[in-house]
Structure formats: C-alpha cells, structure tokens
Amino acid sequence: MATPPSPPGAERTGGSAVRIGTLVPLTRPGWVGAGQHLLAGLELAVREVNDAGGIAGRPLEMVVRDTAADPQRAAAAVEELAALGVAALAGEYHSVVARAAAARADALGLPYLCSSAVLDALTGQPTNWVARIAPAQSHGWRVYADFLLAAGHRRVAVAAQPSVYWASGARILRDRLRPRGGTVVELDMGVLAPTAVCDQLVDSRATALLLLVGHPEPAVPIVRSVRRDRRLGEVMIGAPAGQPEFAEWASLLGGDGAAIPFLRYLPERLGPLGARVEAALRERLAEAPSFVAFEGYDTITVLAEVLRSQGVDRARTAAAWPRVAVEGTRGQIRFSRGPGIGVWQWARPPIQVADRDPVAPDRFRILHVG
Incomplete structure (x- = not known):
C-alpha cells in the first residue's frame, strides 16, 4: 500500500516530492496495533513537515509497505523502494523484520532510520547506513x-x-x-x-x-x-x-x-512538544498513543532535519547520523556508537x-x- 501521491500539506509546497520508504506491520501475523500506532506517528510528522514548507519547498511523501512481520517480505520491499528512488527508509516494529530490512538497506546503500525494533544485532556488521531511534534491547x-x-x-x-x-x-x-x-x-x-x-x-x-x-x-x-x-x-x-x-x-x-x-520508552513527563504531539495523536488514533507512535513521529522529525540540511543524496544522509541533534517528543536525539551495536544509536532514549x-x-x- 502507498500513501496518496499528494501528501497532506503538499498544496503549500512546490516541486517533486521527496519520498521516504516506510515499513510497518499492518496485517497478521504482524502486530497490527503497533503498526497502526507507528504509522500514525509517521503520518502526523509528515503532515507537519509539509505544513511547514516541506523539504526546501518540496513536499515530503511516504511510500508505505506492509511487512506483516515477514522478514523476506520486508527485504523485498526494501529492494522495491530503493528502485523507486526513495531518499531514505523508515519504520518497522518487529526486530527480526527490521534486521532483514537493515541488511538489504546496507547492501543497497539506502539510509535507514529504524523506528521501533530493539535487537542489538540489527546488522551483522557495523554500518554507516543504519541508525535507530529505539533503545538497544x-x-x-x-x-x-x-x-x-x-x-x-x-x-x-x-x-x-x-x-x-x-x-x-x-x-x-x-x-x-x-x-x-x-x-x-x-x-x-x-x-x-x-x-x-x-x-x-x-x-x-x-x-x-x-x-x-x-x-x-x-x-x-x-x-x-x-x-x-x-x-x-x-x-x-x-x-x-x-x-x-x-x-x-x-x-x-x-x-x-x-x-x-x-x-x-517515554519520559516521566512530556515536554511541550511531546504534550502537543500526544494530543494530536490521541485525536488521530481515537485512543491514547503508545510510545511506538512517538517513535514514528520522532523518526520523521529526524529524517526531515537531515534532508533539509544535507539534501536528498543518500550517502550524505548516512554520513550525517553522528551530527544529528534534533529535539524529539521525548528529548534531544543524538546518535552514537555503542559497544556491540553496529548501527548509529540514540544512546539515551527514556526508559x-x-x-x-x-x-x-x-x-x-x-x-x-x-
């Protein structure tokens, strides 16, 4: 499934869309509830990015693929999305699925910001192409x-x-x-x-x-x-x-x-940004948003900032992970390397x-x- 060609807020931006490939579990045996919350957070952030002018005047657009908790399906989706010319990859909840996606993204040279999967060994070897919002397991x-x-x-x-x-x-x-x-x-x-x-x-x-x-x-x-x-x-x-x-x-x-x-993965108290996003997510979901919804929102917030500063070149995006300093819904997001973890990791998410x-x-x- 893909998002509509004209994303929310696109009428306020010009030029061709900057596309982000997005992986979420939306059907069984995937955890559908987690996938829906993750997608809600991603979509809300895309809307807000476009309302604020997009990426250097270009609308941000998600191309969504349902992984259904299937690693092979996810790997195939990464191949497809890379061929479609997406600037980066985002999302996924299930660790074994994200691991398959990360392996393909690394092999293809496609920057991937993983939203929710926590498995330490997200990649078989250290890579500069993959970063992660969720804490390591x-x-x-x-x-x-x-x-x-x-x-x-x-x-x-x-x-x-x-x-x-x-x-x-x-x-x-x-x-x-x-x-x-x-x-x-x-x-x-x-x-x-x-x-x-x-x-x-x-x-x-x-x-x-x-x-x-x-x-x-x-x-x-x-x-x-x-x-x-x-x-x-x-x-x-x-x-x-x-x-x-x-x-x-x-x-x-x-x-x-x-x-x-x-x-x-939430702080004891949300700050002003987190509180505003919580209210918007609650309206969107018609229930209290989970930490997974916040992870989705933060993923797009980080990617949008990197794409604004580095352009849509994939190599430049991947090279920017160690320089990220973005205010997310649950604190400032910075990436670093941790022992035994081969991806760029937000070292201090709230737990x-x-x-x-x-x-x-x-x-x-x-x-x-x-």
Whole structure:
C-alpha cells in the first residue's frame, strides 16, 4: 500500500516530492496495533513537515509497505523502494523484520532510520547506513532486570517462543540476574500449551513469569491460565516487550491484564512538544498513543532535519547520523556508537517500567525508571 501521491500539506509546497520508504506491520501475523500506532506517528510528522514548507519547498511523501512481520517480505520491499528512488527508509516494529530490512538497506546503500525494533544485532556488521531511534534491547532489558531485582524477584521463569529476539532477551535477563543471585528458568512455548505453563511454573518455584511470546497468541491465553490458577496467586506476570501498552491488551484481558509490568520508552513527563504531539495523536488514533507512535513521529522529525540540511543524496544522509541533534517528543536525539551495536544509536532514549493500574486498567503506573 502507498500513501496518496499528494501528501497532506503538499498544496503549500512546490516541486517533486521527496519520498521516504516506510515499513510497518499492518496485517497478521504482524502486530497490527503497533503498526497502526507507528504509522500514525509517521503520518502526523509528515503532515507537519509539509505544513511547514516541506523539504526546501518540496513536499515530503511516504511510500508505505506492509511487512506483516515477514522478514523476506520486508527485504523485498526494501529492494522495491530503493528502485523507486526513495531518499531514505523508515519504520518497522518487529526486530527480526527490521534486521532483514537493515541488511538489504546496507547492501543497497539506502539510509535507514529504524523506528521501533530493539535487537542489538540489527546488522551483522557495523554500518554507516543504519541508525535507530529505539533503545538497544541490551539496555532496556537490563533496566527491566534491575526492576525485578529491586522488587525481590530472584527466581524468574520465562515463557519463551523460539526466536532470535526472545532468545536474546532471555540471555540479557540471565546475564544481568545471575551475578546478583538470580536464576532464569526457561519454559519452551514451542512445545508447551498455555494451559501447561501453570504446572511448569509451580514446579519451577519462580516468583515471576515473563512473557517472551507473541500477542495475542499465546500471550493472552497464558495470562488467563495463570490468573485463574489458585496456586499462582503470588506470582507476578511481566511482559518486557511491551504487550500491555496497547489498548487491545486491555480489551482482551480486562482486569487480568493489569499489574503486568512492561517496558515503555517515554519520559516521566512530556515536554511541550511531546504534550502537543500526544494530543494530536490521541485525536488521530481515537485512543491514547503508545510510545511506538512517538517513535514514528520522532523518526520523521529526524529524517526531515537531515534532508533539509544535507539534501536528498543518500550517502550524505548516512554520513550525517553522528551530527544529528534534533529535539524529539521525548528529548534531544543524538546518535552514537555503542559497544556491540553496529548501527548509529540514540544512546539515551527514556526508559521506564510501567503497568496498568488494577483499579483503573486504562491508567498506567510508573514502577521504575532506567
């Protein structure tokens, strides 16, 4: 799917459009809710860029492709978008999909600003073509491990599906908890049914169960099974990947979906820009915007600034990542290199552990700040 040829605000700009290829999961098995929020943030920022005159008088236009959480589909989309002459690539939520997209963008010499995927190894080798707005998984999930320790959880079970992303998360948790006396017990959801998790959890003697699985299946059935098992009344359920952030979680689980801590990438308080964008996103989505929507908005804000200052030459765009200093919705965005991370990374995005309030599941509580 592609955006209309005349983007919002184009009537106030002139010349041919500057096109940005955009990857989002908009159909199953992709996480559609996350994709919709990501796209809303991207589209809002494009509208505002065009209302302000575009890129040196030229309208900014997105060419959107649905990845449906399929790495091969994403790689093919990158090939297509590069051939269409887009100036840069943006978006994607799923880490394994973004990794495939990043590999093709690197090979083709197409600058890619990844919005939401967190996998550390986004590329197999260091590259100057790729930068990322979202925090690296090793950073965010260490914050989550510190939250577990502070809450007194030393024996933690993880219900994990086979995936590079989930395996990476389990390893980060284990490496952070073990030196501090913690233990991680893995429950293989490749062979276990959601209803079988309860017996395994009792046998493990874990005080916390973390959901390293897809949404809504099997995350929702696991939560329901554990909540209804009287033996597990004291076990905390957690979801570091952020599943409870989205309204669909609350609509499917109701009160069972509350008090499940998750990672979200928002500050404790939004500044003036963030508050204005939050209001606009809320109107656009007809619900509270997630941190993913802010990541989308910030992605376009950064790309627009780079394209204004460097022009639409792809090599110049990629060379500009280390010089970026852009005020985003959640703080100033600068990119740097981190150990073990081969892309240009926003080093200090805000990180918090939050949950839905059991008294009012539509309200979030901040439990820990990283």
